[in-house]
Amino acid sequence: MTALLEVAGLVKRFAHSRSLIDRVRGKPAGAVQAVSGVSLSIAANETLGLVGESGCGKSTVGRCILRLEQPDAGTIRLGGEDISQLAEPRLRPLRRKLQVVFQDPFASLNPRRTVGEAVAEPLRNFTDLRGAALRDEVARLFERVGLRRDQIDRFPHEFSGGQRQRIGIARAIGPRPDLIILDEPVSALDVSIQAQVVNLLMDLQDEFRLSYLFIAHDLAVVRHISQRVAVMYLGQIVETGPRDAVFSHPRHPYTAALLSAAPILDPAKRNAAERIILTGDLPSPSNPPSGCRFHTRCPYAQAICSTTVPPTVESSPGHIAACHFPL
Amino acid sequence: MSERQPLLVIDSLAVEFHGRDGTTCAVDDVSLTLHAGEILALVGESGSGKSVTSLAALRLIPDPPGKIVSGTILLDGVDLASLDDRALRRVRGKDMAMIFQDPMSSLNPVLTIGQQIGEAIRLHEGGGDEAVRARIIEVLELVRIPQADMRIDQYPHQLSGGMRQRVMIAMALSCGPRVLIADEPTTALDVTIQAQILALLRDLRERLGMAILLITHDLGVVAENADRVIVLYGGRKVEQGPVDSLIRNPRHPYTRGLLGSMPHLDSALSGDKRARLVEIPGAVPSNAGSLPGCGFAARCELADAHCRTHRPPLTDVGPDRLSACWKHDQLPEAQP
Amino acid sequence: MSAGVSAGTLQLMQRHRGATIGAGVLAMMALAAIAAPLIAPLDPQVIAPFDRLQDPDGRYWFGTDQIGRDVFSLTVYGARVSMTVGCVVALISIFSGLVLGLLAGFISWVDGVLMRVMDGLMAIPSILLAIALVAISGPSIRSIVIAITIAEVPRVTRLVRGQVISLRGQLFIEAATTAGTSVPVILYRHIVPNLLAPLLVQASYVFAAAVMTEAVLSFIGAGVPPETPSWGNIISEGRTVFQLAPHIVLFPSLVLSVMVLSVNILGDGLRDAFDPRFTGRG
Numbered sequence: 045m046t047a048l049l050e051v052a053g054l055v056k057r058f059a060h061s062r063s064l065i066d067r068v069r070g071k072p073a074g075a076v077q078a079v080s081g082v083s084l085s086i087a088a089n090e091t092l093g094l095v096g097e098s099g100c101g102k103s104t105v106g107r108c109i110l111r112l113e114q115p116d117a118g119t120i121r122l123g124g125e126d127i128s129q130l131a132e133p134r135l136r137p138l139r140r141k142l143q144v145v146f147q148d149p150f151a152s153l154n155p156r157r158t159v160g161e162a163v164a165e166p167l168r169n170f171t172d173l174r175g176a177a178l179r180d181e182v183a184r185l186f187e188r189v190g191l192r193r194d195q196i197d198r199f200p201h202e203f204s205g206g207q208r209q210r211i212g213i214a215r216a217i218g219p220r221p222d223l224i225i226l227d228e229p230v231s232a233l234d235v236s237i238q239a240q241v242v243n244l245l246m247d248l249q250d251e252f253r254l255s256y257l258f259i260a261h262d263l264a265v266v267r268h269i270s271q272r273v274a275v276m277y278l279g280q281i282v283e284t285g286p287r288d289a290v291f292s293h294p295r296h297p298y299t300a301a302l303l304s305a306a307p308i309l310d311p312a313k314r315n316a317a318e319r320i321i322l323t324g325d326l327p328s329p330s331n332p333p334s335g336c337r338f339h340t341r342c343p344y345a346q347a348i349c350s351t352t353v354p355p356t357v358e359s360s361p362g363h364i365a366a367c368h369f370p371l
Numbered sequence: 372m373s374e375r376q377p378l379l380v381i382d383s384l385a386v387e388f389h390g391r392d393g394t395t396c397a398v399d400d401v402s403l404t405l406h407a408g409e410i411l412a413l414v415g416e417s418g419s420g421k422s423v424t425s426l427a428a429l430r431l432i433p434d435p436p437g438k439i440v441s442g443t444i445l446l447d448g449v450d451l452a453s454l455d456d457r458a459l460r461r462v463r464g465k466d467m468a469m470i471f472q473d474p475m476s477s478l479n480p481v482l483t484i485g486q487q488i489g490e491a492i493r494l495h496e497g498g499g500d501e502a503v504r505a506r507i508i509e510v511l512e513l514v515r516i517p518q519a520d521m522r523i524d525q526y527p528h529q530l531s532g533g534m535r536q537r538v539m540i541a542m543a544l545s546c547g548p549r550v551l552i553a554d555e556p557t558t559a560l561d562v563t564i565q566a567q568i569l570a571l572l573r574d575l576r577e578r579l580g581m582a583i584l585l586i587t588h589d590l591g592v593v594a595e596n597a598d599r600v601i602v603l604y605g606g607r608k609v610e611q612g613p614v615d616s617l618i619r620n621p622r623h624p625y626t627r628g629l630l631g632s633m634p635h636l637d638s639a640l641s642g643d644k645r646a647r648l649v650e651i652p653g654a655v656p657s658n659a660g661s662l663p664g665c666g667f668a669a670r671c672e673l674a675d676a677h678c679r680t681h682r683p684p685l686t687d688v689g690p691d692r693l694s695a696c697w698k699h700d701q702l703p704e705a706q707p
Numbered sequence: 708m709s710a711g712v713s714a715g716t717l718q719l720m721q722r723h724r725g726a727t728i729g730a731g732v733l734a735m736m737a738l739a740a741i742a743a744p745l746i747a748p749l750d751p752q753v754i755a756p757f758d759r760l761q762d763p764d765g766r767y768w769f770g771t772d773q774i775g776r777d778v779f780s781l782t783v784y785g786a787r788v789s790m791t792v793g794c795v796v797a798l799i800s801i802f803s804g805l806v807l808g809l810l811a812g813f814i815s816w817v818d819g820v821l822m823r824v825m826d827g828l829m830a831i832p833s834i835l836l837a838i839a840l841v842a843i844s845g846p847s848i849r850s851i852v853i854a855i856t857i858a859e860v861p862r863v864t865r866l867v868r869g870q871v872i873s874l875r876g877q878l879f880i881e882a883a884t885t886a887g888t889s890v891p892v893i894l895y896r897h898i899v900p901n902l903l904a905p906l907l908v909q910a911s912y913v914f915a916a917a918v919m920t921e922a923v924l925s926f927i928g929a930g931v932p933p934e935t936p937s938w939g940n941i942i943s944e945g946r947t948v949f950q951l952a953p954h955i956v957l958f959p960s961l962v963l964s965v966m967v968l969s970v971n972i973l974g975d976g977l978r979d980a981f982d983p984r985f986t987g988r989g
Binding site for chain 2: 325
């Protein structure tokens with residue numbers, strides 16, 4: 045069965061701008077290695093959580109899939125078709141299947157247009173709905189996400205953060221996509237509102253049989269909503285697997301460190317001795333370490349880790365880790 | 372528990388903001404006591420008044436539009452409201468210091484780390500260049516910044532987020548204050564860095580006996596780092612108590628809702644089917660501070676007409692436990 | 708469509724007194740200019756040598772000039788020239804700047820070429836540029852308008868280009884792309900409406916600059932022909948008899964200052980009115 049989304053070997057670099065002198069001298073521009081060979085897949089009606097800390101490249105992966113950035117290498121297959129190098133006119137009709145919910149609900153809405161118009165936009169592009177029928181559909185979408193019909197003609201600044209995010213979700217589900225990329229959809233919201241939005245997302249997924257690529261840094265939320273999880277570090281995926289397996293038995297030292305760093309509410313479940321505190325800082329993405337990129341901070345690193353890129357080891361079906369000495 | 376003297380005592384603080392659309396009450400009758408060697412957490416979401424309370428403690432509220440309407444702030448017995456600007460400046464940094472959420476915007480990008488830390492030292496302690504430099508290195512090592520003598524001449528943009536936060540802590544500690552106010556110190560940081568910074572704060576508390584007022588919205592951070600907790604909602608105090616007791620057995624519907632709505636890493640995974648998170652319906656009303664009754668009534672499933680018209684007082688609900696709720700005894704005993 | 712021009716105009720006017728006053732004064736001047744034949748008590752071309760160099764009195768409100776023309780009537784008719792030049796220059800330069808700025812903001816090679824040309828034009832002081840162009844095509848309102856427009860377009864282009872570039876990176880533009888909207892539609896639906904506010908503000912400044920430049924050109928004799936009354940002309944002729952009859956220079960100068968001042972106040976007021984801090988509150 046072909047997966048809904050299949051990404052293979054995705055690479056994206058952002059070149060540093062050079063000063064005029066360096067350009068004349070012919071000095072090559074350094075580049076931020078934002079994404080260095082990422083492969084993942086998402087099946088129908090499934091949520092893949094993509095976690096990692098700032099600078100790991102997870103947002104860039106999402107943006108490449110959406111073709112908001114042009115990948116430098118790799119393939120992105122949506123329903124079997126490679127969209128990574130597709131020209132915009134051919135890509136546009138395919139966008140119907142691939143929608144997005146951004147992190148900043150305010151910035152993603154045009155402040156000078158009503159929220160109804162914002163939600164109607166994809167419907168205008170992908171359906172024949174116009175006039176009263178279009179307005180009706182928008183109203184129905186509003187109610188589905190927990191807002192009221194009479195709010196259609198208001199402007200973004202009249203809503204709270206949680207409400208704006210609901211509007212963004214209404215816009216995304218309007219054209220009935222197959223896959224929605226959610227880039228930190230709840231990070232900017234208060235905790236009590238987060239719960240409302242997470243519940244809404246789960247309900248919508250069941251109702252419309254959606255797939256989600258849930259990009260976030262909050263492990264607890266990802267654990268709650270995902271069926272499978274992928275962990276990124278410095279532009280690469282270090283571990284992928286079913287949610288339960290990755291969270292209960294992480295195989296990569298970075299995943300283990302990430303999990304142990306998250307605060308635990310119940311004192312009885314806390315085990316201070318197990319906490320792995322990573323030393324050092326994140327290396328610069330412009331100059332990633334050789335071999336295994338994590339070796340500079342890994343408590344278990346050995347000589348081979350700095351010279352050789354680690355192989356991908358499958359410890360149980362679907363659970364893989366890129367490590368010389370998986371846990 | 373040893374006798375700990377109260378260092379910071381805030382009594383019945385009220386802060387108002389005068390805007391174009393009227394006056395909002397940002398903080399309404401909030402009291403707290405911070406003892407030496409203690410970490411007290413102020414928890415709340417946006418609009419709870421937690422940041423305003425801390426800014427008021429240091430008299431940093433811009434006036435206009437804000438104004439401390441009533442209440443006293445006693446630092447080691449001295450009423451801060453009675454001090455003039457010069458005396459207040461001596462207090463800030465020397466006796467009480469503050470660190471903020473975003474270290475990048477709190478540090479001056481065109482001055483080196485050494486210059487910025489040195490500024491506070493020169494102001495409060497004086498001393499020649501040699502002495503000041505030595506003190507700067509001492510305080511950088513205190514916050515565990517490696518290669519301090521090299522870092523001292525670096526600029527903020529050359530450091531990572533975690534390092535910058537350490538530098539901010541170093542700046543705050545440079546004159547040996549006894550009270551540290553940390554306003555969302557780790558919210559903007561990755562979880563691995565957050566763990567490092569919080570471990571550092573706990574370490575400082577152990578070694579120096581500092582009192583720390585930790586302001587955050589993250590109950591997980593509170594659970595692992597604080598000794599006592601105060602929960603704020605709409606500018607009012609709704610619950611208070613020792614951290615383990617409060618988290619295991621919350622006695623206010625808001626606290627209960629907050630704990631339920633967070634996904635926990637350590638909760639049991641319900642197999643294939645994903646459980647729904649407990650929701651608190653609605654959102655924080657903008658005028659919560661000026662409502663006649665309980666500010667949370669509109670979103671509370673236990674609320675009745677009495678709750679909406681009569682403001683619940685803070686009542687004793689256990690040893691060192693306070694709750695502002697008419698229905699607190701109707702809350703079931705929580706399961707862990 | 709725009710949140711800034713919604714209900715509560717009265718409230719808006721109260722809050723932005725500057726803009727209201729500026730607009731009011733300008734409207735009065737525009738009306739006076741249009742209705743010049745009705746307002747001006749005397750035909751400005753009428754020469755009354757016996758009444759020359761009279762001080763302002765009941766009959767000649769602003770006095771008379773060396774050949775007995777009523778300065779008040781001259782000033783009122785002069786407003787026509789100023790307002791015409793101001794409006795036409797503002798309209799054409801805003802429109803041209805919008806088109807050029809959009810092209811520059813979206814197509815990078817056009818940007819490179821166009822901006823160098825604009826930089827070149829901006830390097831030449833607008834007065835000198837206008838003088839040179841008028842010298843080529845001879846003095847007339849048309850050549851003045853063309854000359855001043857050419858001098859003003861680069862500034863507008865730069866403004867639009869800057870706004871377009873910053874808008875292109877905005878999240879809601881990316882959201883429109885993922886929603887399947889094509890580039891031309893994004894331009895007209897999302898980008899242009901967000902340009903209208905700064906363009907309107909810029910239009911007011913261009914208007915003021917055009918009026919000033921025309922007055923200066925006419926003053927030095929490189930503007931409208933001397934038969935056509937223009938504030939610059941009047942002031943220029945009054946220069947020689949300033950000691951005897953200062954009113955010839957004073958009154959048109961005063962009126963010119965008031966017009967430019969009100970346009971600037973209007974522009975500042977508009978800028979404040981469109982500032983998100985004011986429109987942000989529902």
